[in-house]
Amino acid sequence: xxxxxxxxxxxxxxxxxxxxxxxxxxxxxxxxxxxxxxxxxxxxxxxxxxxxxxxxxxxxxxxxxxxxxxxxxxxxxxxxxxxxxxxxxxxxxxxxxxxxxxxxxxxxxxxxxxxxxxxxxxxxxxxxxxxxxxxxxxxxxxxxxxxxxxxxxxxxxxxxxxxxxxxxxxxxxxxxxxxxxxxxxxxxxxxxxxxxxxxxxxxxxxxxxxxxxxxxxxxxxxxxxxxxxxxxxxxxxxxxxxxxxxxxxxxxxxxxxxxxxxxxxxxxxxxxxxxxxxxxxxxxxxxxxxxxxxxxxxxxxxxxxxxxxxxxxxxxxxxxxxxxxxxxxxxxxxxxxxxxxxxxxxxxxxxxxxxxxxxxxxxxxxxxxxxxxxxxxxxxxxxxxxxxxxxxxxxxxxxxxxxxxxxxxxxxxxxxxxxxxxxxxxxxxxxxxxxxxxxxxxxxxxxxxxxxxxxxxxxxxxxxxxxxxxxxxxxxxxxxxxxxxxxxxxxxx
Amino acid sequence: xxxxxxxxxxxxxxxxxxxxxxxxxxxxxxxxxxxxxxxxxxxxxxxxxxxxxxxxxxxxxxxxxxxxxxxxxxxxxxxxxxxxxxxxxxxxxxxxxxxxxxxxxxxxxxxxxxxxxxxxxxxxxxxxxxxxxxxxxxxxxxxxxxxxxxxxxxxxxxxxxxxxxxxxxxxxxxxxxxxxxxxxxxxxxxxxxxxxxxxxxxxxxxxxxxxxxxxxxxxxxxxxxxxxxxxxxxxxxxxxxxxxxxxxxxxxxxxxxxxxxxxxxxxxxxxxxxxxxxxxxxxxxxxxxxxxxxxxxxxxxxxxxxxxxxxxxxxxxxxxxxxxxxxx
Numbered sequence: 001x002x003x004x005x006x007x008x009x010x011x012x013x014x015x016x017x018x019x020x021x022x023x024x025x026x027x028x029x030x031x032x033x034x035x036x037x038x039x040x041x042x043x044x045x046x047x048x049x050x051x052x053x054x055x056x057x058x059x060x061x062x063x064x065x066x067x068x069x070x071x072x073x074x075x076x077x078x079x080x081x082x083x084x085x086x087x088x089x090x091x092x093x094x095x096x097x098x099x100x101x102x103x104x105x106x107x108x109x110x111x112x113x114x115x116x117x118x119x120x121x122x123x124x125x126x127x128x129x130x131x132x133x134x135x136x137x138x139x140x141x142x143x144x145x146x147x148x149x150x151x152x153x154x155x156x157x158x159x160x161x162x163x164x165x166x167x168x169x170x171x172x173x174x175x176x177x178x179x180x181x182x183x184x185x186x187x188x189x190x191x192x193x194x195x196x197x198x199x200x201x202x203x204x205x206x207x208x209x210x211x212x213x214x215x216x217x218x219x220x221x222x223x224x225x226x227x228x229x230x231x232x233x234x235x236x237x238x239x240x241x242x243x244x245x246x247x248x249x250x251x252x253x254x255x256x257x258x259x260x261x262x263x264x265x266x267x268x269x270x271x272x273x274x275x276x277x278x279x280x281x282x283x284x285x286x287x288x289x290x291x292x293x294x295x296x297x298x299x300x301x302x303x304x305x306x307x308x309x310x311x312x313x314x315x316x317x318x319x320x321x322x323x324x325x326x327x328x329x330x331x332x333x334x335x336x337x338x339x340x341x342x343x344x345x346x347x348x349x350x351x352x353x354x355x356x357x358x359x360x361x362x363x364x365x366x367x368x369x370x371x372x373x374x375x376x377x378x379x380x381x382x383x384x385x386x387x388x389x390x391x392x393x394x395x396x397x398x399x400x401x402x403x404x405x406x407x408x409x410x411x412x413x414x415x416x417x418x419x420x421x422x423x424x425x426x427x428x429x430x431x432x433x434x435x436x437x438x439x440x441x442x443x444x445x446x447x448x449x450x451x452x453x454x455x456x457x458x459x460x461x462x463x464x465x466x467x468x469x470x471x472x473x474x475x476x477x478x479x480x481x482x483x484x485x486x487x488x489x490x491x492x493x
Numbered sequence: 494x495x496x497x498x499x500x501x502x503x504x505x506x507x508x509x510x511x512x513x514x515x516x517x518x519x520x521x522x523x524x525x526x527x528x529x530x531x532x533x534x535x536x537x538x539x540x541x542x543x544x545x546x547x548x549x550x551x552x553x554x555x556x557x558x559x560x561x562x563x564x565x566x567x568x569x570x571x572x573x574x575x576x577x578x579x580x581x582x583x584x585x586x587x588x589x590x591x592x593x594x595x596x597x598x599x600x601x602x603x604x605x606x607x608x609x610x611x612x613x614x615x616x617x618x619x620x621x622x623x624x625x626x627x628x629x630x631x632x633x634x635x636x637x638x639x640x641x642x643x644x645x646x647x648x649x650x651x652x653x654x655x656x657x658x659x660x661x662x663x664x665x666x667x668x669x670x671x672x673x674x675x676x677x678x679x680x681x682x683x684x685x686x687x688x689x690x691x692x693x694x695x696x697x698x699x700x701x702x703x704x705x706x707x708x709x710x711x712x713x714x715x716x717x718x719x720x721x722x723x724x725x726x727x728x729x730x731x732x733x734x735x736x737x738x739x740x741x742x743x744x745x746x747x748x749x750x751x752x753x754x755x756x757x758x759x760x761x762x763x764x765x766x767x768x769x770x771x772x773x774x775x776x777x778x779x780x781x782x783x784x785x786x787x788x789x790x791x792x793x794x795x796x797x798x799x800x801x802x803x804x805x806x807x808x809x810x811x812x813x814x815x816x817x818x819x820x821x
Contacts, residue, residue, distance in 0.1 A: 073705065077705070085703070089700035091697055091763070093692060094692060098689065102689070106704060106706065113688065113689050
């Protein structure tokens with residue numbers, strides 16, 4: 001196999017800070033490579049350089065052996081390097097066909113638009129990945145996995161030779177990840193190279209030939225994918241061992257904190273009953289469509305169940321009323337913190353303080369110093385890393401954003417926390433720290449419900465696990481009695 | 494095709510049919526060629542405005558300055574032709590009007606596409622500037638003696654006739670310009686890549702930039718094109734009214750945008766159809782002209798239009814919200 005792209009000595013500094021230091025590797029046609037690294041390791045800078053958006057200070061970049069002096073977005077695209085960003089960069093208002101064909105048509109410098117030509121381009125691309133989708137559906141109505149597929153097809157329609165995928169699995173469920181892997185295999189057989197860029201790579205390892213690990217802008221490991229597993233990847237990425245151990249056993253005789261009885265909502269979930277003890281971490285898992293997200297929202301009143309009851313410390317909580325849930329002492333961390341959990345443009349301190357405005361309201365005037373003081377204390381306790389608590393929250397990394405959401409709830413001293421996907425889009429090091437925080441909280445007597453499809457996460461944090469299928473709890477498992485493969489099997493069966 | 498009641502076009506069409514049925518029931522004379530030509534006549538200028546406003550909404554912006562562009566254009570064109578080019582035929586007057594409109598649109602384009610300023614703020618600003626400039630430096634007096642070219646154009650009818658009851662009806666040639674504006678805009682939107690780029694930047698500016706669409710050039714085209722349309726509408730308005738009144742037209746912009754939004758265009762950008770827009774205009778024209786026929790006093794006009802906007806845009810939004818809640 002010939003190398004499609006060869007990088008050597010890629011160096012880039014921003015205002016004196018080294019983002020990339022003498023990084024080099026190569027990708028052959030039809031090869032899949034994992035580029036692993038935590039946030040801030042230089043992955044994004046490298047993508048931008050390959051896409052021609054950023055110019056390196058020093059680099060030798062070759063396409064098929066030909067040296068590229070200054071890589072522009074156009075030169076990069078013409079060579080067939082296509083980046084699929086995390087948000088896919090699609091047009092929600094346009095159809096599947098148009099989204100797929102748009103770049104190809106632009107590349108061909110068309111002036112006139114021809115609907116049937118667009119459709120032909122789109123169906124050819126869909127055929128290459130072996131998926132059937134209605135060409136006339138508007139993209140806004142599609143699932144995340146389908147949107148990703150369209151982004152891949154768009155790259156293919158523009159004659160992609162190397163598809164770079166930024167965090168491709170973050171928003172996908174296990175089953176969708178498997179679908180993606182199938183497509184990647186087809187692309188490889190077709191001679192298309194793939195570069196996965198992610199901090200959550202264990203799941204794509206099986207389709208990759210090679211792994212490159214970046215840490216603090218430097219390449220710290222490179223080798224055949226078979227030499228790596230989740231543990232060694234984590235070690236290279238963080239530079240330390242992040243060992244995940246199961247939680248300490250629950251103290252015997254812990255009082256029941258939350259009782260859920262016969263909770264049901266037609267079409268979402270049915271007859272859900274469980275107890276949550278003080279100090280207990282309860283995991284809820286299930287495939288997409290199993291009702292786990294609706295149940296999580298129902299516990300916090302965001303979805304109104306039609307039957308059943310939720311009783312916290314002996315008192316029934318009105319269903320379908322998030323305010324009542326907050327007053328009763330339930331906190332909820334949503335799965336998508338960017339749109340549901342945070343005020344992105346507002347400062348970190350305000351994001352934490354918003355939950356406590358009532359408590360510091362006094363005689364109609366806000367006691368600002370107390371409010372900010374309290375926020376600062378919690379941010380400090382959760383070790384949120386930021387230059388200033390006045391900085392907008394969107395400037396933080398995923399892990400730190402998640403901690404800001406947690407800090408907001410902890411400032412309200414809840415009794416039960418519902419965490420929906422606590423480490424989605426968070427890098428490995430922060431993930432272990434968030435698990436540590438969950439452990440500390442439960443030891444202080446909080447009841448924690450963790451909803452997740454990240455099986456190692458569930459095994460590392462939970463005292464008990466509920467598996468949901470078709471809206472019902474089908475299994476109640478003790479983590480000690482299972483392992484990852486067994487659990488994956490039970491989820492899928 | 495299946496009837497989709499969540500679509501604005503269908504809703505608006507149903508309301509129009511209901512309105513006409515009511516009107517016909519209370520006054521049999523309503524269903525006549527005279528009413529139709531009256532409505533078409535009132536819709537000529539509004540439709541041209543609405544097509545432009547729709548294009549801007551699709552591109553993800555909003556333009557409130559087009560009425561000022563139109564007023565400026567008709568006044569300056571009339572004055573210019575009277576002063577230096579009285580020999581200019583009617584088509585020359587229209588061409589000059591469109592050129593003046595396009596250059597005013599270019600001012601918007603420079604501020605929006607060139608400097609990247611927010612569209613509402615820019616066009617609110619230029620609305621005042623264009624109008625103020627005209628009233629302060631050009632003139633405030635009505636021009637009652639239009640130049641010969643515009644006067645000729647004002648008398649050109651494509652259809653003329655007498656009703657059974659002896660009343661006259663007529664349809665102005667300018668109606669053809671409205672048709673042309675619709676056809677040309679349709680062709681741009683649905684048959685050129687430029688049109689698809691306008692939809693694309695309305696859907697997501699960031700995505701458009703990433704796949705290599707020249708966002709600024711596309712925006713610039715939109716504002717210049719809309720300026721030219723507004724100029725055309727201005728000259729037509731003055732010619733048909735047989736007077737260039739500098740205080741005319743301004744104030745109409747919100748009704749026009751309302752008509753477009755009624756027709757299904759979204760303020761957030763990326764959505765809008767010509768059918769919907771024309772139906773929206775038709776409904777607003779009906780309400781403005783014929784409310785009295787179904788027994789509602791004309792003083793209720795703006796209330797009725799307001800209620801229609803609330804219902805017409807609120808109903809689909811509410812349905813979408815309910816569908817989303819059920820899916821959760």
